[in-house]
Amino acid sequence: MVASGTRDRAAVAAKESSAPRRNAAYRSTVGIKVVMAVTGLLFLTFLVLHMAGNLKIFFGAESFDHYAHWLRDIGAPALPHEWFLWIQRGVLTLALVGHVWAAATLALRAKRARPIGYAHRPKVQGSYAARTMRWGGVIILLFLVWHLLDLTVGTVNPVGNPATPYANVVAGFAPSRWPVTLFYVLAVVAVGFHVRHGLFSALRTLGQRTANGERWARVAALGFAILLCVGFLVVPFAVLVGWVGPA
Amino acid sequence: MKLTLRIWRQSDREARGKMVTYKIDDISTDMSFLEVLDVLNEQLTATGEEPVAFDHDCREGICGACGMVINGVAHGPQKLTTACQLHMRHFKDGDTIDVEPWRARAFPVVKDLVVDRGAFDRIIQAGGYISAPTGSAPDAHATPVPKPDADAAFEAAACIGCGACVAACPNGSAMLFTAAKVAHLGALPQGQPERASRAAAMLHAHDEADFGGCTNTGECTAVCPKGIPLTVIGAMNHDVLGSAIRGR
Structure with a gap:
């Protein structure tokens, strides 16, 4: 390895030349991962609240619509109409930019780190969830565009009336629109896989470092993944089988 | 046992390497993977070919010198085992085994299976x-x-x-x-x-x-x-x- 006669000098030279600048940790691969982890946890928080809100649909049209309109007045009277919503949208958009930037940076780094691949390369251990983070993320991003056009803006929704979110949901998941529902299901399952590896990975990035903690992190990641899948899929399922029908 | 080995051959840092196929007979199931390469290298030397370069030192699984990707898995199919401690009883007669160096930009190939x-x-x-x-060892x-x-x-x-x-x-x-x-x-x-x-x-x-x-x-x-x-x-x-x- 290092020639023995020059070892000390080489060590000193190496330490001086590659000495990290102050707070270089922010720009390191771990720093990039922290951006990924923190923005991911923000999305997870949003998703859990979003899912809980969706379940209001089982309390009837009036309850669901009332809840949806209340979202526009969170923080009132301190915050004017829809201000909270726009602040939240701004924060989530910034988080999305950070999350995708971190993913792209790490993916490019990974590509650069192995210029010549293996001729023979079976999958060893990495879970399906871990292996599909990048493409799963792309699927979720594409779905997000559709989802906003469908149930927020309403341009691709059969009803598309911001005043009647309940009617929008029932019309959106109508049996005749099964390809849309199928896309929704695929995207939610992709979110489940993404959260399954993402939450575990985020906790590790933020310093989870004991064997016991690792077991809990895996349980929590799987638990949130299942919770989100069930919570988000029960709504289109209920519309499809008629538990939730036109008001 | 008879084996077919497909090994990455690369003459130096700058050369373009490729996988080369070798047939090898009379392998004992008690041999380690590195001993199979030793047998192959004896064959190659006898026929005037360049032997396969690979890193090895203690052959007891404690030095960290040896290392190659065997059938796509670093150190081969046996868990918690270095290539020198991997014995041929974990393979079947007639197997084709792919052997490649560690692949990373930070680990340039020096020759064949040896990386820097x-x-x-x-x-x-x-x-x-x-x-x-540190001085002498403390109590x-x-x-x-x-x-x-x-x-x-x-x-x-x-x-x-x-x-x-x-x-x-x-x-x-x-x-x-x-x-x-x-x-x-x-x-x-x-x-x-x-x-x-x-x-x-x-x-x-x-x-x-x-x-x-x-x-x-x-x-x-x-x-x-x-x-x-x-x-x-x-x-x-x-x-x-x-x-x-x-x-x-």
């Missing part, structure tokens, strides 16, 4: 030690260490620096190696004064060497011949974050 792992030395030079005049009880800390430090210290973690990582990351050193010294009282700066400096050297970033897939720990757990990466992240927050 100097990047690991640079990571260690950046902080994988304690700056203390074992001079600095009390709680048993769980000693166990955690020993588990991480078992790293032999073979590079299998890098070879297996889908991102070409050396985080398991780097983190094992950080976790080892960070768990002991002697490592505390430089704990935060060590983690930052070693991570910096890791990134400078063109290793990829960790995505916690766990391929590294699956192939690690010493079973270094993925939790050491959490210990390193913890110390790096501590370094960033405290600004040193």
